[in-house]
Amino acid sequence: MKSTHPKKIYLEITTRCNLQCRMCVKYAAGSCIPERDMPIDVFNQLLVSFPKAESLILNGIGEPLLHPHLFEFIRLARSRMAENTSIGFQSNGILLDEHKAFNLIEAGLDTLCLSVDGLQSTVADCDSPGGEHSFSIVAKAVSSLNLAKRTIGSNFKIGLEMVLTRENIHELPGLVAWASDEGVDYIITTHLILYSKTTEDLNLFNPNPLGAVQLFQKYNQKAFSLGLNMGDCITLYRKYAGTRSESVVLDLFSGIQKEAKEEDIRLNFQG
Numbered sequence: 442m443k444s445t446h447p448k449k450i451y452l453e454i455t456t457r458c459n460l461q462c463r464m465c466v467k468y469a470a471g472s473c474i475p476e477r478d479m480p481i482d483v484f485n486q487l488l489v490s491f492p493k494a495e496s497l498i499l500n501g502i503g504e505p506l507l508h509p510h511l512f513e514f515i516r517l518a519r520s521r522m523a524e525n526t527s528i529g530f531q532s533n534g535i536l537l538d539e540h541k542a543f544n545l546i547e548a549g550l551d552t553l554c555l556s557v558d559g560l561q562s563t564v565a566d567c568d569s570p571g572g573e574h575s576f577s578i579v580a581k582a583v584s585s586l587n588l589a590k591r592t593i594g595s596n597f598k599i600g601l602e603m604v605l606t607r608e609n610i611h612e613l614p615g616l617v618a619w620a621s622d623e624g625v626d627y628i629i630t631t632h633l634i635l636y637s638k639t640t641e642d643l644n645l646f647n648p649n650p651l652g653a654v655q656l657f658q659k660y661n662q663k664a665f666s667l668g669l670n671m672g673d674c675i676t677l678y679r680k681y682a683g684t685r686s687e688s689v690v691l692d693l694f695s696g697i698q699k700e701a702k703e704e705d706i707r708l709n710f711q712g
């Protein structure tokens with residue numbers, strides 16, 4: 442029978458953050474994510490789902506270590522969740538010291554994944570009032586977690602996440618070697634999601650697959666033969682009323698969308 446409770450629960454316990462990363466959706470133009478902490482009574486109402494959950498992840502866009510009730514949330518969740526389940530979150534590690542590392546593991550946290558830009562890079566342009574997000578912050582956080590893990594004798598898992606870009610990809614082999622020496626349990630690498638034009642130069646690949654590029658070229662040739670240009674089609678798409686030639690461009694744009702849907706081609710037009 443299908444369970445009525447989720448197996449994996451993601452709770453964004455805060456949207457506040459102590460960094461302002463240029464690649465982050467929170468700081469993209471037009472973004473309006475309010476800065477809030479999840480109140481404890483909201484968390485308490487969610488506890489009913491925890492006994493059936495296999496994993497609980499306590500972050501979204503914000504920095505979980507900023508939440509004043511983080512340790513209490515972990516303790517409450519651990520008391521409701523079954524054995525061999527996992528509680529974890531992702532952090533930039535700035536606020537992590539030996540004392541907090543010890544308290545997190547004691548409260549019942551099973552894994553913490555630290556965001557890292559590379560061995561030298563601060564490529565994501567993550568600034569905080571206290572300085573930039575450097576590798577030394579992550580190295581200190583890993584060492585605090587290792588010490589707490591050894592002291593408590595726990596099976597706690599330390600992870601790293603690196604968003605790969607043109608500027609930091611060459612640092613990945615060195616990071617893997619370092620992580621292995623430090624006893625890091627896992628590394629997640631992801632690609633950059635483009636929330637802003639200002640990060641386009643960091644992207645490792647064209648977000649449009651070859652089929653999408655070919656489709657666009659085919660329709661752009663049609664537009665060209667009519668003396669038109671498809672380059673502005675997204676701007677035109679957002680316009681309330683256009684000229685006759687603009688509506689021809691929009692017809693061609695609908696054609697691209699229709700064909701892409703039929704052929705299951707993913708389009709990633711940027712406005």
Ligand SMILES: C[S@@+](CC[C@H](N)C(=O)[O-])C[C@H]1O[C@@H](n2cnc3c(N)ncnc32)[C@H](O)[C@@H]1O
Nearest residue numbers: 464465501502503504531532533556602633634
């Ligand atoms: C948004 S942060 C939130 C959790 C926590 N504050 C942290 O720093 O890990 C979660 C992860 O998303 C990554 N991230 C931020 N912007 C991204 C983007 N545009 N594309 C892909 N990953 C991104 C960050 O590098 C980080 O590893």
